[in-house]
Amino acid sequence: MTYIVKPKNHHPLLEKNELGLTRRDYEGAVSTLCAGCGHDSISSAIVEACFQLSIESYKVAKLSGIGCSSKAPAYFLNQSHGFNSVHGRMPSIATGAAMANHELLYLGISGDGDSASIGIGQFIHCARRQLNMTYIVENNGTYGLTKGQFSATNDLESKSKYGDDNLFPSIDLPSMAIQLGASFVARSFSGDKEQLVPLLKAALSHKGFSFLDIISPCVTFNNHNTSTKSYDYIREHNDALSRPDFVPSGKEILTDYPKGSTVDVPLHDGSLLSLEKISENYDPADKIKAIQNIQESQRDGKVLTGLLYADPEAKDLKEILNVSDKPLNEMDLNDLCPGSEKLKDINSGLK
């Protein structure tokens, strides 16, 4: 997690967004991950999505656990507060933070070791509670920082770089997330920016628990020809459900998909995720079908990607707990302290 600060010189002709900011303004420190790491592509997709959405970086909290993926928040959104917590515990930090101030955008970056093993309990309960956040698993099937042990998302048939057999079946996080009640679930591939950026924009715009499982090959430990999470394997087996297009609030739909071939997912903030169907049997509003699609694709040796499931109307944790619209961290003594008169009543009730 070394900090190498980038120079701040911007070319005057760089494209600017609605806030007058360039993509450079959304970047972070120079990455210290291996050259070619999928995680760096995801970081740049996050930069692109935030740039396009004209997000104010300082209104974002980026949170992570431990591992290669959890280093990534240092490499985007320099003006955001970051919290690199302990292994597998990002969801609980995010839950507390989001309860304190629901007005920020919470972006959690996790990995497959972080979310599918040590922190699986927190992942499960965070999804179940419908925390309003975007939760990204940068999924490479391996423990990179400790040099190549299998993770729990590594497929059964996928051997290690050194030829070792994987003895246990993989955990499919998107199926779990859907079953647990997450209201936005997608899978994508770090090497497919065209699909990833609109999905990220939709996830960031969705109110509720947005889960993105992003296959992100580990060039050092899991990119060999017996791995099912290598660049080549994913490119060959990528089974995209749909082609997504994110339409911001108040903007026209510009894509010219043939009639009857699109599914529109209107999001809470007025924006729209317009999806061109590739698979016949595709309906992202249908939970059961979504899980079935994942299972079938897995059976056929493919990697299903795209928006898998979305319920834009689902309640989030703040609504479920009926928490005030004024952020709790802005409340002062006048809001919070019942005062001496009330205490006198309490005293008399205890006699």
Add this chain to the structure above:
Amino acid sequence: MKIKSVNDFVIKFANVNGSGSASANQMFAKGVFRSGIPVSPKNIFPSNIQGLPTWFEVRVNEKGYLGRREGIDLFVAMNPQSYQKDVEELKAGGYLIYDSSWKRDFGREDINILEIPLTKLCVQEFTNPKQRLLFKNLGYVGLLASILEMDKDIYISLIEEQFKGKEKLIEPNVKALNIGYNYAEENFKDYCDIKVNKSNKTDGLILTSGNDAAGLGCVYGGATVCAWYPITPSTSLAESYSKYSEKMRVEIGTEKNKFAFIQAEDELAAMGMTIGANWNGARAFTATSGPGVSLMSEFIGLAYFAEVPTVLFNVQRGGPSTGMPTRTQQSDILCSAYASHGDTKHILLIPSDPKECFDFAVEAFDLADRLQTPVIVLLDLDLGMNDWSTKEFEWDDNNQYDRGKVLSKEDLDGIEKFGRYLDVDGDGIPYRTYPGTHPEKGAYFTRGTSHDEYAGYTEDGVKNAEMLTRLVKKFQTASSLVPSPVFNQEKNTSSMGIIYFGSTDCSMQEALDVLDEQNINIDAMRIRAFPFNLEVWEFIEDHDLLFIVEQNRDGQMRTLIMAEGGIIPDKLVSILCFDGQPITAEHITNKINAHISGKPALVAS
């Protein structure tokens, strides 16, 4: 022989767990309290929901001695499973009350037996099988009111208050009370020589538990997030916060909550949520007990090193491991003071009664915000779960919350370069920012990895050592901010001193009076916080011999004093009690007497 006493006795109830006895026993105690005599009810319950034996002890003492006392004057034995053991505990001349629907010979000639066929009477009067069982409890409360010559109307009002809103239930409950009362009036008039005479010794006092008080203190202290995981004996603390918040923290008009109450999936998550909320500027806390502290330790270390304010209530129970979940101990001193791996030290606040639980709960949030570090409030089961006669809660409406060194947008505008971990003021406490404060300044990366003054990751060992050294400086600053000790004397006059803390206080007051009567001159100090203030060290310096009274096996406070102050072990003599029962004054005085006279103590530790 009959024990004769006015407003000074111990009564014990033996019941079957889950039979509804606890609320009746509680009502008995409250009736005595309302008669103006301080009481200390103690629920001695098994880790079980139904079926196992359970006891309830009430010490009634006009002088206000509220510690446990050995030897039972009155026994209400309602559980045949435990008859034999129960009767043994009764002092000679004591009174035994039992359900004589099934007669029994207890084989003791030196006690006075009051027979009341409660089951038979309840079967005659009630048809509902549940009521027949439940109302036996109120039956013996009625009997006690009669034999102790108490004002029966007090109990009738207590019943009316309890069933406010469910008025239909008042009549059968009063009837049950009268069954026992009338039976005793007819059969035991002037039989018992123990009496309750009305007094005024509870003026200015309330009857409540430490957990209830601490939960209320969190509401007054401005806590808005409580994340917790159920564990005995801390559960009722979180529930108290929720109960009072629902009453006093709901927005008028929107009916929305000015608090978030989250039952976490485990203690790890509870602590994570607490840290996340505090990091983001809300006052947040969690409550747990020993096993929970073990699970939270990794996160406590993060909060310490990343300097995130955090408030944790540890209601201690019998350890180690799962231990005795429903019995009391003070055995988490060391694991709280040094929780987590690496070099860590934490602020401890140690209240001694419910009033102080309320005050320290409020203070914990100020200290955590001021010092940007975990603050652990140490209660124990006896203090947390039992009702104590304690001073009324007080609140000064001029109080302000101390949110510590937090930079606003305007502050940041005036700063050239913000350094999250810069020691600007030389007190070891840096400045922090909340996320979302300023578009261009003040953002930083919170991390558990080694970092420099600007929160950047560093593997420079010298830099890391500097950061660790600054944390020691901060801890020194803390020693002047935490509550100072309480002394029993204005000026030290003895070469011997006693150090004690927490719930031991109630027995210590009595022990000190007894020692005084025995002409043993000894100074006493109650420690209320860690790090130890200067006054603590001065007291230790001032005495040649110090007794340290603790409710654990290893003398953990003694170890902490030795470790932190380099005090010679020979100077510190442990007085220990770790049988899961609250320590008694007799235990303390016996041990001190034995040490002074050079004879081994008779009371086992």
